[in-house]
Amino acid sequence: MKTFTDFPMKQYNTFGIDAIAERLCMLEERDDFRLAALSEELGNSPFFILGGGSNVVFPERYRGTVLHPVNKGIELVGQRDGSYIVEAAAGEVWADFVDHCIAHGWYGVENLAGIPGCVGAAPVQNVGAYGMEAKDVIDAVHCFEIGTGNDCWISNDDCRYAYRWSRFKGEWQGRYLIDRVRFCLNEVFAPDLSYKALSSAVEGIRELDARRLADAVVSIRDSKLPNPKEIGSAGSFFKNPVVGGDKFQRLKERHPEMVAYPVEGGYKLAAGWLIEQSGWKGRTIGRVGVYEKQALVLVNRGGATGRDVKSLAEMIINDVEQRFGVHLEPEAIIIECLNA
Ligand SMILES: Cc1cc2nc3c(=O)[nH]c(=O)nc-3n(C[C@H](O)[C@H](O)[C@H](O)COP(=O)(O)OP(=O)(O)OC[C@H]3O[C@@H](n4cnc5c(N)ncnc54)[C@H](O)[C@@H]3O)c2cc1C
Numbered sequence: 001m002k003t004f005t006d007f008p009m010k011q012y013n014t015f016g017i018d019a020i021a022e023r024l025c026m027l028e029e030r031d032d033f034r035l036a037a038l039s040e041e042l043g044n045s046p047f048f049i050l051g052g053g054s055n056v057v058f059p060e061r062y063r064g065t066v067l068h069p070v071n072k073g074i075e076l077v078g079q080r081d082g083s084y085i086v087e088a089a090a091g092e093v094w095a096d097f098v099d100h101c102i103a104h105g106w107y108g109v110e111n112l113a114g115i116p117g118c119v120g121a122a123p124v125q126n127v128g129a130y131g132m133e134a135k136d137v138i139d140a141v142h143c144f145e146i147g148t149g150n151d152c153w154i155s156n157d158d159c160r161y162a163y164r165w166s167r168f169k170g171e172w173q174g175r176y177l178i179d180r181v182r183f184c185l186n187e188v189f190a191p192d193l194s195y196k197a198l199s200s201a202v203e204g205i206r207e208l209d210a211r212r213l214a215d216a217v218v219s220i221r222d223s224k225l226p227n228p229k230e231i232g233s234a235g236s237f238f239k240n241p242v243v244g245g246d247k248f249q250r251l252k253e254r255h256p257e258m259v260a261y262p263v264e265g266g267y268k269l270a271a272g273w274l275i276e277q278s279g280w281k282g283r284t285i286g287r288v289g290v291y292e293k294q295a296l297v298l299v300n301r302g303g304a305t306g307r308d309v310k311s312l313a314e315m316i317i318n319d320v321e322q323r324f325g326v327h328l329e330p331e332a333i334i335i336e337c338l339n340a
Contacts, residue, residue, distance in 0.1 A: 090120025
């Protein structure tokens with residue numbers, strides 16, 4: 001295991017925040033994961049598990065240990081009922097994993113092409129895009145338990161995946177270090193075109209295959225979301241809030257043009273629409289702002305700190321709450337700035 005002190009994090013988070021980690025451990029081998037999980041220091045001081053840093057906001061100085069899986073490997077481990085069983089290391093880049101699957105004829109991840117970050121983080125928030133979620137293809141997650149160093153497989157059911165959520169983001173936060181993920185992928189290409197923007201994008205393609213579908217996904221993404229290499233962001237900063245039927249009807253009466261989708265238990269409102277209607281789209285406050293093309297995305301206008309991002313997020317949450325009575329929750333993880 002390679003360990004560094006006072007490690008510069010700017011290249012390790014897509015927001016491009018110029019943070020320093022007091023200690024960073026790169027986990028490469030299986031034993032690195034076990035040793036890290038057993039490390040006494042983790043019991044005595046804060047720690048954070050970092051994948052590609054595409055869903056986090058760092059404080060200027062992180063006073064603790066950052067565990068950063070960099071293990072590699074994608075392997076076909078079996079076949080079951082018309083499916084390929086594939087294991088991928090936590091440190092693999094998610095977008096590369098998707099490309100690898102397509103190249104090998106393992107289907108089912110095309111709609112998730114181009115999502116930034118690593119394989120190990122995909123189960124944490126159950127990444128999703130264009131009508132698909134990681135839970136649709138994850139079979140099980142292999143983890144080391146922090147404190148005991150014991151390893152185990154956790155089944156799909158046990159993770160209780162929900163919209164941008166799993167138990168890793170809930171009661172299991174800080175409990176497990178994921179070192180690999182097992183996927184169940186289709187032998188036959190069966191495109192999921194339930195998402196309208198995607199079905200329209202591929203309408204003219206005569207022989208739609210997995211590669212072309214993934215390319216269409218990536219090109220829609222590129223037209224809507226900032227490229228982290230050019231503009232710092234964590235993608236969609238807020239989750240789309242879900243409100244009950246009664247509340248939705250009251251909102252709809254006052255705002256007939258409100259964008260919403262029926263879901264179990266009520267209606268999912270488009271957070272981007274709420275933010276845009278509150279006058280935030282394209283605005284800049286100091287070193288941070290709201291992306292011109294998509295109000296759901298907060299961006300680094302240059303030299304932003306974690307505090308800048310946090311206070312902009314709070315302003316937006318307050319405004320949306322006052323205007324619509326709807327509470328927005330960040331999807332991105334704001335690592336507490338107070339201990340900075
Ligand atoms: C431009 C852009 C577009 C995006 N589009 C989407 C999208 O379409 N859909 C979507 O769902 N998300 C999207 N995101 C958010 C982000 O890509 C995902 O949340 C991704 O899964 C984060 O991966 P990461 O490796 O960067 O994780 P990080 O940001 O490093 O960490 C995220 C969380 O996972 C935990 N974690 C990471 N690795 C491990 C591990 N090995 N073991 C245990 N815990 C771990 C971290 O502790 C943290 O809680 C986007 C982000 C950006 C910047």
